[in-house]
Amino acid sequence: MVDRETFDRLMLDHLSAALRFATRLLGDPQEAEDLVQEAMLRAARNWKSFRGASSFRTWLFQILINAFRDRLRGKRARSEVMDDDVCDVRSIDPLIATQGAEMAEIVAKLVSSLPPRQREVLVLAVYEEMSSSDVAKMLGMTEQNVRTNLHYARQRLKAQLGPYMSENKR
Amino acid sequence: MTRDREDNFAGDASDAMLDELLAQARWPEPDSQSESRLRMRCGMIRPTRTPVYRIAIAVAAMIAIVVGIWFVETRPRSRIAVAPPAPPSVAPPVTVEKYAPRVRPLGPVERLVLIEDKLRNAQRAKASSQTVKPDPLAWLRRLDNAALVRVASATNDAERRDNAIRLLLERNDLQSFLYFVLRPNTRNEALAVLHEMPNPPTSQLLAELNHRQVDYRLAAAKALGGLCDQKIDRTLLLMVATNNHRREAIAALLSCSDPHAKQLLSQAQAYASADEIRSVQHDLNQTF
Structure with a gap:
């Protein structure tokens, strides 16, 4: 019973952060909700493997990232989305950008359309404010690789x- | 101002501008009920960790079984009451004189033989009581790997921890073993246990160089470095030469104190730059 209570408490404490993180990765709140739900199920299934060596947030985010990768893999298999599914914003006129659509939303859309690995690194480093060594540990890559991906992003x-x-500079 | 410096200034300015834009980024807000829906689903999910009450039931059942077996084994055999048969209507039995062997007192040689027999039996009993020792791992062997990890993590008894780690290695649970290599307070013990094993799981450790997490890969390299014999060293050099997990193989060679490994490491410099070797050493220093 104690386990169940601990799990519920930790999960509810980190639910908002997980939902925000998933939205940044996917760019779509509904898809993000599905992803968080999938991650919740996986977390419950693998609760036994949580040894407390890392924080619960790190563990949950790792599960979220794995679920995110599986989802992309599934989409790629159904060839709905290409790997570099990036909208061409070079055609966005700065005036239109500032007047019509909100620039902030365009930047968010661009971030969520980066290639998956670059997106993971950028969101963790910039929006979750994680150090490159923490990002490297979470994503299972070297720090050098993290820095390279961040640079390319x-x-x-x-x-x-x-x-x-x-336009702004002028 | 040179062109390079101009580019640098332009780069700094655009970086700052990009940071500003990234800070402004705004994603679509989730539906107001989205979080409450998730909270509700969270309440319906049940984690699969074995609840305490199940363990209590299992323990109670085991105790009941043991008590049952003990009761069955030790209870006095009840005699079945059988009605005495009717006395036969035959003539009373003929009384036969009982045979009684004639016993004479023991002679001196027979006494000596008997004394020697007694001494020999006593020695045998003593020897057998010395050889049959209780197996210290017996109760640990009954635990599954997850329980062994919990025991090794929680106990303050170094011998018990060593035994638990040894059992994990015997069961080829390299993931758990590497977990103890990564923990600073159990690292030396885990590596010592691996070193003492008669048949260390070398090939499995080589396979763990391909682990998806970089710190586990480095832990496997560290463990291999602790084993280092000429055969392993040659395999590692081959891995460096064929670019097969080169960094991890270099890490293993760097972790090895064997002079032969040092020699191979200098050979490895033909395939890997000094910078790369330094970078691997840096990674090792950071992890351990």
Whole structure:
């Protein structure tokens, strides 16, 4: 009974953070809800493997990332989404961007359309404010690899947001 | 101002601008009921960890079985009451004189033989009581791997922890073993247990160099470094040469104190740059 209570308490404490993280990864709140639900089920199934060596949040986010990768793999198998499913924002006119759609939403959309690995690294490093060593541990990669992915993600975003940035500079 | 410096300044400015934009990013808000739906589903999910009451029931059942067996084994055999048969209507039996062997007192040689027999029996009994020792691992053997991990993590008894880790290794649960290698307070003991094993699981450790988590890969490399014999060293060098988990193989060679490994490490420099070896050493220092 104690286990069940602990699990419920920890899960409810971290539910909002998990939902926010999933939304940033997927860009769609409904898909994010599905992903968090899937992660909750996996967490309950693998509750035995939680040894308390890492924080519950880290453990839950790892499960979320695995569920996210499986989901992308499934989509790729059904060839609904290409790996580099990035919308071409070079055509976004800065004026339209500021007047019509909210720039903040466009940036969010661009982040959520980055290639999966770059997206994971950028969201964890920038929005979850994790150090590169923590990101490396969570994603099972080297710190060097994390830094490289972060660099490429930023380069890509700069290229896509270039027109707006140059407009701002002027 | 040179062109490089101009580029640098441009890069800094665009980085700052990008950071600003990233900070502004706003994702669509989840549906207001989304979180409450998830909270409700969370309440319906049941974690699969064995609840305490189930363990209590299992223990109670075991005690009941043991008590039952003890009762069956030790209760006095009840005699079945049988009605005495009717006395036969035959003539009274003929009384036969009972045979009684004639016993003469023991001679001196016979006494000596008997004394020697007694001494020999006493020695045998003593020897057998010395050889049959209780198996210290007997109760640990009854536990599953997850329970062994809990015992080894929680106990303050070093011998018990060593035994639990030894059993995990015997059962080829390398994942749990590497978990203890990664923990600073159990690392040396875990590596010592591996070192003492007559047949260490070398090939499984080599396979763990492909673990999905980098710290587990480094732990496997560390463990292999502790075993290092010439055969393993050659395999590791081959892995470096063929670019098959090169970093982990270098880490294993770096962890090895064998002079032969040092020699192979210098050979490995033909396939891996000094920078890479330094970087692997840095990773090892950070992890351990």
